[in-house]
Amino acid sequence: MVDVPLSGPARLERQVALVTGAAGGIGRATVAALAEAGARVVATDITEPQGAWPQGVSFRRCDVSSAAATDSVIDAILEEHGRIDILVLCAGTISHAPLSDSTEEEWRAILDVNLFGVVNPVRKLFPVMAQQGYGKIVALGSIAAKIGGVASGPSYVAAKSAVHGLMKWVAKAGAAKGVYANVVAPGPVETPMWSKVTQRAAPSPHGSVPLGRYGQPEDIAQSILFLCSPASNWITGTVLDVNGGMLMD
Template identity: 50%
Template structure:
């Protein structure tokens, strides 16, 4: 059995991180937060980051395909020699109600949000076992805690599934020194939230004690904490990040 080191503030120098959905709003901020702590970051996504010509290493990756995820992770290990941190930020959201669902949308939501995280675990656990440990962080959602915000039932189910898989993986791979946690954000001002509001980047903070909706940085910094040595005695947990709109 691998015994994880005592928590510390030594940072992430020399650590290698992969982020699925790394070209998205939250994924990009997670990359910045991990880099600020010294990690080398690889972005995995369907599309390259746009706008500012991101110079971080990029690997095309479809999280709904284990073959695609496995190929990307194997390339990172071949180049960098290891993978210490894996963050599952890839996601798609749907506000479709129960009676309007169709099979294609159901499959997409489950394949990306739930199976996408499982595929990431399947790909990173073997190299993490071989090297003696690692950190995995999933992107859940407050939707799974309260039955949805503006999201539909399949999205809620997928994110609830992520929380369950996190607990299972934490129990199963803790003896290998692999710590697995999740964050459950409330609404964050990204393109996904915009899509749930008819294309408007709406900020209605009614019911939020802290007076605003989230920003990608609000999610990225806690993820970096869970990915770092400060959290070496935390596993199997889902951290709620929602401006005080929900208390577990």
């Protein structure tokens, strides 16, 4: 069993971080936050967005719904950097279809990205982190998994609920090996993905969010940074609610 260090400053110098879904609103803000804290960050997504990345960030194209593609990219990162200390799982997509209108194709598409896009990197990196005696894994969950949805359909709720459960298993299995696993569960955050919801039946922030506004990607990124850093060295297996007070659990 490894010695569990005391919690310390939220700095990440000399650490290597891998962020999936890095082209999205929360993913890109997370890349910036980790880089600002001193990490060497490898950003991955299916496509690379326009604009420069912060200093200390490199990009690799990766479809995390494919185990083979994920393994190949992680092997290349390990070859280049020698280790991966932090894994942040932001890849995601959303569906609004009610159960009666949902199709097998839609369910598989949502599960491929939101669930297997977590399973594939974790399955590959968990033994690597366990062998090196340290690793912090943070997955993006959702308030939808805790309250049965906000404006999303059942496939999204089911996928995010599975992510919450998976990360608790990883936390228990990894605790004695120095591997932490946690979830950040956002409420409504103003991102391109959330804009698809606001065109439908999104709740008003003034009526449903006690703090009176939707979240911004930076709100979630700073919470992810906390769980990736030494500041959270006595936290594992938790689901951190970041939702402006929508859910007070």
